Amino acid sequence: xxxxxxxxxLSGALAxxxxxxxxxxGAGGAGAGGAGGISAGALGDPNDPNSIAxxxxxxxxxxxxxxxxxxxxxxxxxxLAQQASWLNSHPGYTAIIEGHADEQGTREYNIALxxxxxxxxxxYLVSQGVSAARLxxxxxxxxxxxxxxxxxxxxxxxxxxxTVVGAxxxx
Amino acid sequence: xxxxxxxxxxxxATALSTPVALAxxxxxxxxxxxxxxxxxxxxxxxxxxxxxxxxxxxxNITRVIASDLTGTGLFREIPASAFIxxxxxxxxxxxxxxxxxxxAQALITGAVSQGSDGRLNVKFRLFDIFxxxxxxxxxxxxxxxxxxxxxxxxxxxxxxxRITGETGYFDSRVVYVSESGPKDNRQxxxxxxxxxxxxxxxxxxxSTIVLAPRFSPSGDRVLYTSFETGFPRIKLMDLASVSSxxxxxxxxxxxxAPRFSPxxxxxxxxxxxxxxxxxYSMQLSSGQMRQLTNAPSIETAPSFSPxxxxxxxxxDRSGNQQLYVMxxxxxxxxxxxxxxxxxxxxxWSPRGDMIAFTKQNAGRFHIGVMRTDGSEERLLTAxxxxxxxxxxxxxxxxxxxRESSGAAGVSQLYSVDITGRNLRAVxxxxxxxxxxxxxxxx
Numbered sequence: 001x002x003x004x005x006x007x008x009x010l011s012g013a014l015a016x017x018x019x020x021x022x023x024x025x026g027a028g029g030a031g032a033g034g035a036g037g038i039s040a041g042a043l044g045d046p047n048d049p050n051s052i053a054x055x056x057x058x059x060x061x062x063x064x065x066x067x068x069x070x071x072x073x074x075x076x077x078x079x080l081a082q083q084a085s086w087l088n089s090h091p092g093y094t095a096i097i098e099g100h101a102d103e104q105g106t107r108e109y110n111i112a113l114x115x116x117x118x119x120x121x122x123x124y125l126v127s128q129g130v131s132a133a134r135l136x137x138x139x140x141x142x143x144x145x146x147x148x149x150x151x152x153x154x155x156x157x158x159x160x161x162x163t164v165v166g167a168x169x170x171x
Numbered sequence: 172x173x174x175x176x177x178x179x180x181x182x183x184a185t186a187l188s189t190p191v192a193l194a195x196x197x198x199x200x201x202x203x204x205x206x207x208x209x210x211x212x213x214x215x216x217x218x219x220x221x222x223x224x225x226x227x228x229x230x231n232i233t234r235v236i237a238s239d240l241t242g243t244g245l246f247r248e249i250p251a252s253a254f255i256x257x258x259x260x261x262x263x264x265x266x267x268x269x270x271x272x273x274x275a276q277a278l279i280t281g282a283v284s285q286g287s288d289g290r291l292n293v294k295f296r297l298f299d300i301f302x303x304x305x306x307x308x309x310x311x312x313x314x315x316x317x318x319x320x321x322x323x324x325x326x327x328x329x330x331x332x333r334i335t336g337e338t339g340y341f342d343s344r345v346v347y348v349s350e351s352g353p354k355d356n357r358q359x360x361x362x363x364x365x366x367x368x369x370x371x372x373x374x375x376x377x378s379t380i381v382l383a384p385r386f387s388p389s390g391d392r393v394l395y396t397s398f399e400t401g402f403p404r405i406k407l408m409d410l411a412s413v414s415s416x417x418x419x420x421x422x423x424x425x426x427x428a429p430r431f432s433p434x435x436x437x438x439x440x441x442x443x444x445x446x447x448x449x450x451y452s453m454q455l456s457s458g459q460m461r462q463l464t465n466a467p468s469i470e471t472a473p474s475f476s477p478x479x480x481x482x483x484x485x486x487d488r489s490g491n492q493q494l495y496v497m498x499x500x501x502x503x504x505x506x507x508x509x510x511x512x513x514x515x516x517x518x519w520s521p522r523g524d525m526i527a528f529t530k531q532n533a534g535r536f537h538i539g540v541m542r543t544d545g546s547e548e549r550l551l552t553a554x555x556x557x558x559x560x561x562x563x564x565x566x567x568x569x570x571x572x573r574e575s576s577g578a579a580g581v582s583q584l585y586s587v588d589i590t591g592r593n594l595r596a597v598x599x600x601x602x603x604x605x606x607x608x609x610x611x612x613x
Contacts, residue, residue, distance in 0.1 A: 068491075070446070096401075103574075106515035106529050106558055107382060107605070108428040108441065109485065109492055111403060112448035112469040115425060119446025138402050139425055139443055143380050148354040150555070150576035 052093075052165050055086050062162040063121065067104070067155075070116035072124055080121060083163055084128030094134045097121045098162045101142045102155035108141075114161075115139035121161045199277060199299040199306055199334055210247035211276050211334065213240065216258045217251075218281035218293070228291055228316075229283035232323040235367075236279065236295075239327035239341040242367065243568075244593030245334075249275050261294065270300045277306070279330060289316040295326050297333055307333045320369055321612070328611075340563040341366060344609040345570065346384040346393050349373065350582055350602030357602075361395060363410070366563075366608070368584075368599040374413055383428065383559070383605045384408075387435045390609040394429040394438060405429045405440055407455075418453065428471045432499070433479045439463070439499075441471040450484060450501070463501035474518045474526075475499065476543070483507075483517040483526055483543075494528060496543065507545030516559050519543070521610075522566035525589070529558050529571075538571045540589055551591040559604070564611040570597065572604040 044051025046058050055061060061083075063076035072080065087093060099118030101110035118137035126132050147154035199211075215237045218229040240246040255269040261282035270278050281295035294311040298304070310329055312322045321342055328339025349362040349371075358377035361384055364370060374393070375381055382403070384395040393408045397415075405426045408415040418426070418438070429440040432452075439452045450463040450470045464470040468488035475482055476499075483496050489506065492513040497504035508514040512532025519526055523543070530537040530550065536557040541548040556574040563569070567589060574582040582604040584597040597603070 103556065105531070106472070106485075106492075108471040109469060109487075109515050111425075111427050112441065112443060112471050115443040115448060116446045116469070123446075137425075137446075143357070143382070143398075145355055148578040148580075150578075150580065 049086075050090065055083070055163075055165050059083055059086060061164070062160045064156060065117055065159045065161070067102075067159070068113065070113065070120045072120050077124065080124045081128060084125045084130050087125065087130045087134065087165075088128070091134075093165050093167060094136070095125075096164045096166070097135060097137045098144075098164060099137060099139045100144060100146075100158055100160050100162070101140075102158040103142045103145065103150065104155065105142065111139045111141035114141050117159075117161045121163065125163075199302065200336065210241075210245055212247045212249050212274055213237075213277040213279060214249045214254065214270055214273070214275040215240075215279040216254060218283050218295070219258065219261050221261070221282050221284040222286075225283040225285040225291070228285060228319050229281075232283060232293060232319055232326070233281065235320055235323035236281075236327045236330070238367070239324060240330060242595070243331065244588065244595075245331075246277075249273055261296075265298050267298075267300055267303045270298075275300050277330075277334065279326075281326065285316070290314065291316060291319055291322060293319075293322045293326065295329075297330050320365060324365070337567055338565040338611065340565045340568060340608075340611060342612045343564055344390070344612070345561075345584075345597075345606050346374075346386060346609070347584060347606040348381060348384065348604045350604055351377070354578060354580055359604075361393070361408070362603075364599065368597045371599065374408060374410075375415075383607075385430050385607045386609045387431050388433055388610060389435055390612065392431075392435075393607075394431060396427040396429065403427045403443075405438070407438075418458075428473065430474055432475050433477055439473040439475065439482060441473070450482070452499075461501070463497070464504075472516045476519050477521055477523045483519055485515045485517060492531075494526065494545070507541070507543070508548075509545060510548055518560055518562060520562050520566040521564060525566070527560035527562060527569050527589075529560065538569060538587065540569070549589075549591065551587050551589065552585070552594060557585075559606065561606050561608045563608055570606045570608055572606060574604070 043053035046053040048054055059082045060079045063079055097118040099114030101114045122135045122137055145158045147157040215233055218233045220226040220229040237248045241248050253273045255272055256266045258280050278298040278300055284292045292313045296309040297306045299306045312325055314322050324341035327341045331339040343366045344363055345366055346363050349360045350357055352358040359381050360377050361374040361381050363372045380398040382396040384393045391410055395406055396403050397406045403425045405418050406415045425443040427441050429438050437452050437454055441448050442451050447467055448469045448471055450473050451460055452463055453460045466488055468486050470484055470486045473482050473484040480499055481496055482499050485492050486495050492515045493506055494508040494514045494517045495504035495506050512530055514528050514530050516529040517526050525540045526543055527540050530539050535553050537550040538552045538557050538560050539550040554573050555576040558572050560569045560571045568586055570584055570586045572582050573585050574580055581602045584603045584606050587594045
């Protein structure tokens, strides 16, 4: 029989989606890490430890993975420990973890692989005390590359999981 | 003279009587398995316009028939400039020596008339020049003015079928993902086209990512994956109304890689939960779900055998992507791919005898086919990125997406014979990926 373990309260997930739809790209923005997808005003000052800009830039909102891997590197764990610390001290925020893959792989497999990557981040953040109810994952596969060349310098940037912090209404 | 059979092509009503089996006689025959080196030369003089208004339709229909046949790589058209005699009347006797002199092995003649209501009536005959006899009976199709391409495809399907002994595939459609915009902000829309790239119709707007549409066995519905909610979820579209619904029972999880069972009543798909992807099936009538695999590995890209008893899928349970076959009810799976590299996106042939797949090895991608037990693996293509094969309704041709490398990389659709011959781009504007071939239209 199927067990649908509910990771998130559905109401929370819907509220989160409404105010922070992870597929912001479709509207024409460049998305997390892109140029100008989110206005600077909404993010605050990267020197202000209470701002999303601080989370995104000063801590770093993303971690990278080796080819076809979802294991967190020591560098990734360092960043995620700081992300967890920030989330723990800012309980009003929730986060969507976006998993991504580079273009070297078939479409369905890459969605599954990017789901694994996003989940690796969730598991680490939860191990650091962040409530799982505040976290949700989305698997983009190879659909949203950041870097567009077809060599390792770009692939390495695209094999990523990005923690997108948003105001957590309803959670 | 042969009897002219009349078929009523009631396209609007989608009810259409099937032509009765025609005699496969005479030496004019291409056996596809043996791999044709020299395409069979044919002549297709412009169909005769039997009413004043039918001239343009007659010319257009003749061109599409010739294009269908030459597009297979099995036929070569003799240019009209080489003709010794013309065809001015559909019922005039065939001047066999004149066609033999220019080395035409097949002659296609036809006529088009148009009623005052615009409806077209198209009849044709096929002649075996070297035997000096008709090949099969004459046949007639009737349809609306806007159906001229479909009528032409039906004529070409008949000709292809009589000469090769295989079912045709020209009167079919392909649902795919139309792509535009730069690589880091790709816009994707579901689109529908005739198999040859004509009559493109967009089914969704570009507001969200859509992936991997799949036809129902009756061709009236399409399963696909949409990021409309922000998360990948399976949707089901009714093509007649172009309306979609989410498979509601799946809310709260990520679902993708859906495909219909051969009876159209069940959907098999991947469900991602907590970082793990397994295969499930769902009965469309009841919404009842069943978990088919239960492993910590990735299980995805499922495809039913044509008899519905088995499912081929990809899994990385061995450490990297390989192909497996299991019962449609789940349970133990048998690995069938053992070559070098990684294997994904398996698709069972409509004939049941082969499985097409994407292979990734040494930095290159290939489309290949193998027997359902994994034997006789044959790679048909090689490029920077070839992916996602889909079978023509007769199981003789495969369409797939080929993406070029680099910042300006674009994905295009290609087709190739299962012999590996006749690789050609499908002529459509803009980028395209994830093709899925419909069954032969009724």
